[in-house]
Amino acid sequence: SIFAKAIAADAENSDGYSSRGNFRWGIGDYKNGLADLDKAIAIEPSVALYLQRAYRRFQTGDVAGALSDGVLACVISPVAANHWRFLATLKTMREDLEGATVALRRAMRLEPGDIKQELTLGELLRRSGRPGEALALVRDIAERVPDDERAWINLAVMCQHGWRDFDAARAFRRASCLRPDRLDLVYRDNLLLPAVPRSVTDIA
Secondary structure, eight states, X not given: OHHHHHHXXXXXXXXXXXXXXXXXXXXXXXXXXXXXXXXXXXXOOOHHHHHHHHHHHHHTTOHHHHHHXXXXXXXXXXXXXXXXXXXXXXXXHTXXXXXXXXXXXXXXXXXXXXXXXHHHHHHHHHHTTOHHHHHHHHHHHHHHOTTOHHHHHHHHHHHHHTTOHHHHHHHHHHHHHHOTTOHHHHHHHHHSOTTSOTTOOSOO
């Protein structure tokens, strides 16, 4: 095949193995596709190849293997926020919430101002047993970006977990007013304390 010829012509070049690995992966030959990627990494242990293998392992359900590659990518290139975000996702899947929080904070320092990252941090804090810190963070986000329905949805969920149903209902009401096309918000809004006046669209 063309890949075998390329590898034979330059056995010390990782491109032949990585290209063949991608081809094999594309046709569903996952085992040999990963084996080729292993050979490519043995020749060139680069960030790009580690991340590629991490994603491949993740897709096959090997979260532990993906996590190992993700850590190596962050060690080699510690200034790339997307590497730390991916690592945070993997650590969350392994229920290492503290590790995920550390990785996500690292990504946030590299790329500040990302609301989605901040909201994810709030959820990690809540799941880590720090509901007060999580609620304060999400309230702050809602105040800073009052026209972003994601902030109000997350605030509502935080309030629900804290048995603050009235506040949760008002936050869902605010979100549904911002995005009336989101039927799921309207449904949850009507489900949660429908006695809350329709005029209430803010958090006191």
